[in-house]
Amino acid sequence: xxxxxxxxxxxxxxxxxxxxxxxxxxxxxxxxxxxxxxxxxxxxxxxxxxxxxxxxxxxxxxxxxxxxxxxxxxxxxxxxxxxxxxxxxxxxxxxxxxxxxxxxxxxxxxxxxx
Ligand code: 5GP
Numbered sequence: 529x530x531x532x533x534x535x536x537x538x539x540x541x542x543x544x545x546x547x548x549x550x551x552x553x554x555x556x557x558x559x560x561x562x563x564x565x566x567x568x569x570x571x572x573x574x575x576x577x578x579x580x581x582x583x584x585x586x587x588x589x590x591x592x593x594x595x596x597x598x599x600x601x602x603x604x605x606x607x608x609x610x611x612x613x614x615x616x617x618x619x620x621x622x623x624x625x626x627x628x629x630x631x632x633x634x635x636x637x638x639x640x641x642x
Contacts, residue, residue: 534570534626548602552588553595555631564634565603565610569596576625578616596629605633613641 536542537556544556547567558566571592575581581589600610610633615622 529574529576530625532624532626534568534624534628535574538570538572538574548595548599550595552591555595555599558630562630563632563637565605565632567599567603567631569599569629569631570626575627577622577627578614580627592629596631600631600633603631603633605631608633611637 533542537544538554544554546554546556548555548569552572553569554572555567555569558568569592571588573584573588575584596612600606610631613630613632614628615630
């Protein structure tokens with residue numbers, strides 16, 4: 529797997545505005561925010577795409593989604609609500625080949641998404 533910007537953030541080679549970290553997960557602010565709150569959540573155990581999650585340990589996946597929820601709660605997003613987005617592959621617009629979830633909040637989002 530080639531090195532991505534998220535590998536560099538995880539190793540400390542690139543700075544990031546981190547909002548949460550534990551043994552398995554890092555969350556930091558998106559450099560090009562699409563909403564007043566735009567957080568990226570990545571697993572420290574790297575894989576490229578959501579497609580691969582089916583072959584990961586289910587407990588690890590559970591803890592990853594728990595971390596997303598914890599981050600949102602810690603940023604006081606529960607009342608207003610927020611959107612969690614996972615882009616997977618070309619048609620979704622996935623630009624960084626390191627699995628990640630977006631947490632978007634602070635404005636109203638349209639449905640269906642563009
Ligand atoms: P994707 O389209 O792959 O789901 O989303 C990748 C996200 O990573 C984009 O929202 C983009 O703005 C963000 N991003 C790309 N490079 C960097 C960076 O160096 N630092 C941070 N914090 N975010 C980045």
